Amino acid sequence: MSSDPLLEVADLSVGFDGFDGYADVVGDVDLRVERGEIVTIVGETGCGKSVTTKAITGLLEEPPAHVDGSVEFDGMDLRELSEDQRESLNGDRLGMIFQNPLSGLNPVFTIGEQLIDTAMFGGKNDDGILSYFRRRRSTADRENARDRVVKMLREVQMPDPEAVLDSYPSELSGGMRQRALIAQALLNEPDLLIADEPGSALDVTVHDRILSLLTDIIEDRDMSILMITHNLGVARQVSDRIYIMYGGRIVETAPTEEIFEEAHHPYTQGLIASIPQLSGEEMAGGIDGSVPKYTDPPSGCRFHPRCPYADEQCRQSPPPEVSFGEDSHAVCVRHTDDGTTPTNEKTKRRLMKNGSVQTGGER
Amino acid sequence: MSGVRSLLRRISGMITSLLGLSILIFVISRVLPGNPARLALGAFASEEQVDQLAAELGLNDPLSVQYIEYMRRLLVGDLGQSLQTRNSVVQDLVTKLPATFELITLAFVFMAILGIPLGILAARHQGGVVDNTTRFFAFAAVSVPSFFIGILFQLLFGYYLNWFPITGRLSSAYGNEVISTTGFMLVDTILSGSLAAHIDAWMHLVLPALALSFGGLGQVIRITRSSMIDVEGKDYIEATRAYGLPSWLIVNKYSLKNAFIPTLTILGLQYAWLLSGAFVIEIVYSWPGVAKYGVQSVLSSDINAIVGVTMVIGLAFVTANLIVDILTSMLDPRVSFAGDST
Numbered sequence: 001m002s003s004d005p006l007l008e009v010a011d012l013s014v015g016f017d018g019f020d021g022y023a024d025v026v027g028d029v030d031l032r033v034e035r036g037e038i039v040t041i042v043g044e045t046g047c048g049k050s051v052t053t054k055a056i057t058g059l060l061e062e063p064p065a066h067v068d069g070s071v072e073f074d075g076m077d078l079r080e081l082s083e084d085q086r087e088s089l090n091g092d093r094l095g096m097i098f099q100n101p102l103s104g105l106n107p108v109f110t111i112g113e114q115l116i117d118t119a120m121f122g123g124k125n126d127d128g129i130l131s132y133f134r135r136r137r138s139t140a141d142r143e144n145a146r147d148r149v150v151k152m153l154r155e156v157q158m159p160d161p162e163a164v165l166d167s168y169p170s171e172l173s174g175g176m177r178q179r180a181l182i183a184q185a186l187l188n189e190p191d192l193l194i195a196d197e198p199g200s201a202l203d204v205t206v207h208d209r210i211l212s213l214l215t216d217i218i219e220d221r222d223m224s225i226l227m228i229t230h231n232l233g234v235a236r237q238v239s240d241r242i243y244i245m246y247g248g249r250i251v252e253t254a255p256t257e258e259i260f261e262e263a264h265h266p267y268t269q270g271l272i273a274s275i276p277q278l279s280g281e282e283m284a285g286g287i288d289g290s291v292p293k294y295t296d297p298p299s300g301c302r303f304h305p306r307c308p309y310a311d312e313q314c315r316q317s318p319p320p321e322v323s324f325g326e327d328s329h330a331v332c333v334r335h336t337d338d339g340t341t342p343t344n345e346k347t348k349r350r351l352m353k354n355g356s357v358q359t360g361g362e363r
Numbered sequence: 364m365s366g367v368r369s370l371l372r373r374i375s376g377m378i379t380s381l382l383g384l385s386i387l388i389f390v391i392s393r394v395l396p397g398n399p400a401r402l403a404l405g406a407f408a409s410e411e412q413v414d415q416l417a418a419e420l421g422l423n424d425p426l427s428v429q430y431i432e433y434m435r436r437l438l439v440g441d442l443g444q445s446l447q448t449r450n451s452v453v454q455d456l457v458t459k460l461p462a463t464f465e466l467i468t469l470a471f472v473f474m475a476i477l478g479i480p481l482g483i484l485a486a487r488h489q490g491g492v493v494d495n496t497t498r499f500f501a502f503a504a505v506s507v508p509s510f511f512i513g514i515l516f517q518l519l520f521g522y523y524l525n526w527f528p529i530t531g532r533l534s535s536a537y538g539n540e541v542i543s544t545t546g547f548m549l550v551d552t553i554l555s556g557s558l559a560a561h562i563d564a565w566m567h568l569v570l571p572a573l574a575l576s577f578g579g580l581g582q583v584i585r586i587t588r589s590s591m592i593d594v595e596g597k598d599y600i601e602a603t604r605a606y607g608l609p610s611w612l613i614v615n616k617y618s619l620k621n622a623f624i625p626t627l628t629i630l631g632l633q634y635a636w637l638l639s640g641a642f643v644i645e646i647v648y649s650w651p652g653v654a655k656y657g658v659q660s661v662l663s664s665d666i667n668a669i670v671g672v673t674m675v676i677g678l679a680f681v682t683a684n685l686i687v688d689i690l691t692s693m694l695d696p697r698v699s700f701a702g703d704s705t
Contacts, residue, residue, distance in 0.1 A: 057605055059601055059604060059605060083610070087604075087607050087608075087609055087610065088607060089607065090604065090605055090606065090607035092607055094605075094607075095605075095606075096602070096605035096606070098598055098601075098602050098605075099598075100598060103597065103598040103599060104598050104599055104602050105599055105602075106599040106600075106603075106617055106620075106621065107599075107621075107695070107696070107697060108620050108621055108624075108694060108695050108696065109617070109620070117608065117612070117616075118603075118606045118608065121608055121609060121612060122606040122607045122608055132609075132612065168696040168697075170696060170697050171696075181602075184602075184606060185605075185606070187606075188606075188607070
């Protein structure tokens with residue numbers, strides 16, 4: 001691994017002021033994405049994944065959000081940038097694909113209008129409002145942008161791109177809208193693409209096609225990806241390295257194969273145990289309980305109310321980080337004492353004993 | 364559904380509404396207390412004269428006969444004779460409408476060109492000076508009756524500051540210079556070739572139009588503000604920020620088009636509401652418009668004039684609605700102005 005990561009997040013924390021008091025959502029998040037690397041953040045719905053990426057891209061409104069920590073992108077501290085600098089970085093070097101293709105496109109503009117504007121004015125192309133009108137009139141500029149958009153739509157395998165340009169989002173299928181969104185995010189050739197559960201709002205077959213499309217496109221270019229998913233299977237399919245997130249904390253990280261070979265954190269093990277398998281083996285029905293309330297999070301280790309290994313120590317103090325290799329860490333106290341070291345097998349048995357044995361995903 | 368067919372469908376709907384309105388006014392105008400013939404002829408007319416006029420007007424006939432006669436004349440565009448002015452109601456309306464039209468159009472323009480930018484500003488800086496001022500202003504505007512605002516403006520801008528004339532459409536000095544050809548003072552003064560008179564007409568127009576727009580202006584600001592804030596939180600706007608589009612483009616193009624749709628609905632309704640607001644403002648500013656004519660006709664039980672004025676207002680309402688619906692369907696591809704979803 002090189003020592004010059006494209007994205008390096010250190011000690012990131014995010015909280016929100018709300019009606020129920022202060023919600024401490026994300027904390028102590030360290031993560032990095034190397035050049036050309038695909039990294040996923042995996043966790044249940046509501047565990048702080050999207051908030052983390054929004055904090056990275058600067059999309060959170062402060063206040064009500066309180067963001068702390070450092071986000072370094074290619075040597076620049078993103079938290080220090082002015083709004084203008086930020087605008088020119090987003091789109092140009094940082095791309096983002098949104099979770100829901102049905103709400104990610106503006107319903108009252110045609111696909112062409114939105115994509116051509118992104119191609120012409122996304123990223124560093126802001127010279128003020130006068131140049132907007134001048135450049136909009138310039139047919140050469142517009143034709144050029146239009147060609148880029150059509151080319152990109154072809155690349156994301158959009159059927160009949162020319163016709164799509166004149167369509168409104170409501171006239172396209174979910175899969176086509178997702179393709180349009182991917183094209184929009186890639187238009188200005190970002191160095192880092194942040195993808196928030198791409199395609200997960202679509203049905204399974206379309207989701208699968210979108211994912212393989214995305215991995216194909218990435219392979220063709222020199223691009224890094226930070227992808228969010230609640231699905232370990234997806235993470236395994238696409239990523240080089242995985243961060244497991246629970247309750248707004250990174251609980252474990254390791255290269256993808258290592259996680260599936262030997263997970264160390266009971267939460268990761270629980271997630272793995274609840275992946276349906278074709279072998280017909282019995283599987284754990286999932287991890288009982290749900291993600292913590294952020295206005296009143298559990299003391300000590302945030303996972304303890306749902307952890308099959310939890311004891312007094314877990315309730316009282318935050319767990320230490322334990323290293324298992326250069327890129328492999330877990331945050332769990334069970335690996336430092338000489339008692340029960342959690343393993344995949346043990347966790348699975350414990351989860352099955354606790355609860356129902358059923359088929360179903362991690363939800 | 365093709366555009367022409369939807370349009371025809373909407374127009375037939377409008378006609379139905381106007382038909383309903385005409386029946387309603389017929390009933391109301393016939394049950395109003397007071398004998399229209401007596402009021403028209405004055406206190407000193409003899410009983411025979413009153414009876415004769417009532418017979419001429421058909422007021423002694425059974426209601427059903429009166430109704431058939433009323434509808435027959437309405438369909439050919441004959442609104443009868445005004446009992447106060449003794450002119451045909453249609454002729455009265457034609458001479459008075461332009462003054463009102465001028466007034467409410469300028470009030471409408473004030474609402475749109477002040478309301479929308481102020482709403483955007485208030486949304487961009489929530490809790491800021493513009494936001495708080497316009498909030499206070501909007502509440503004040505709806506809770507203070509418009510005649511009071513009219514008088515207040517007259518006192519402040521007319522009497523104390525002496526910036527604007529207080530009443531009328533034109534200073535008497537220009538009375539002979541300007542020939543009424545269209546009835547629109549701003550146009551007539553130009554046609555008469557007098558720039559001074561044209562400016563004078565503007566000066567007369569600004570104050571009542573501003574007073575008239577006041578209530579609606581607050582509403583337009585607030586609705587623009589809240590729909591801008593609503594739209595700013597949508598995924599597709601957040602996405603444009605992630606793509607690095609400049610923020611002025613996001614606000615003034617992408618957010619505004621979405622946020623403008625609710626504002627447009629309010630603006631459309633306001634245009635018709637301005638006509639009813641004009642009833643008060645025209646009296647306060649001695650504006651010789653159709654609203655003032657309407658008030659006088661109600662006070663003197665001038666049934667034909669009441670019908671005429673009400674139909675004009677009704678027509679304004681349905682037309683404003685149709686225009687809003689057509690514009691909305693142009694702005695939002697998901698909306699069809701025929702009223703059925705696509």
